[in-house]
Amino acid sequence: MKLIGVPKTALVVWSILMILTLGGCESTPTAEQMRSARVLMDASEVCVRQVRDGGMKYRESPACNSLGQLSLAYIAAGGGKESSPRETELMFFIAQKQAWMALALSASGGLETRIW
Numbered sequence: 001m002k003l004i005g006v007p008k009t010a011l012v013v014w015s016i017l018m019i020l021t022l023g024g025c026e027s028t029p030t031a032e033q034m035r036s037a038r039v040l041m042d043a044s045e046v047c048v049r050q051v052r053d054g055g056m057k058y059r060e061s062p063a064c065n066s067l068g069q070l071s072l073a074y075i076a077a078g079g080g081k082e083s084s085p086r087e088t089e090l091m092f093f094i095a096q097k098q099a100w101m102a103l104a105l106s107a108s109g110g111l112e113t114r115i116w
Contacts, residue, residue, distance in 0.1 A: 029084075029085035029088045030077065030078065033078055036073045036079065040070040043070055047061055047063040047064040050102075052102070052105050058103045058106035064099070
């Protein structure tokens with residue numbers, strides 16, 4: 001039986017392929033995800049500067065202390081999941097790495113710190 005000149009099996013196959021293709025589409029970040037990821041990444045950059053250039057300890061830095069709440073805000077906006085948009089997840093990843101860098105610099109007490 002044909003439906004508007006197309007066999008039913010072709011429509012079924014086409015429908016299945018479209019569903020599978022849609023599952024792999026990149027999700028678009030919401031305005032809240034973008035804003036919270038950007039604020040988190042910016043705060044992590046300030047955190048590194050305060051520790052590295054300002055000589056502050058990680059726990060004394062206002063920017064470093066704000067990172068926990070900012071990361072929770074990003075997660076509440078839908079970030080931190082496999083389905084999260086890559087763009088905001090990259091910002092989240094950068095913020096994590098900068099926070100670890102600031103913590104390592106603070107813990108080293110001014111000694112040269114190397115990972116390689």
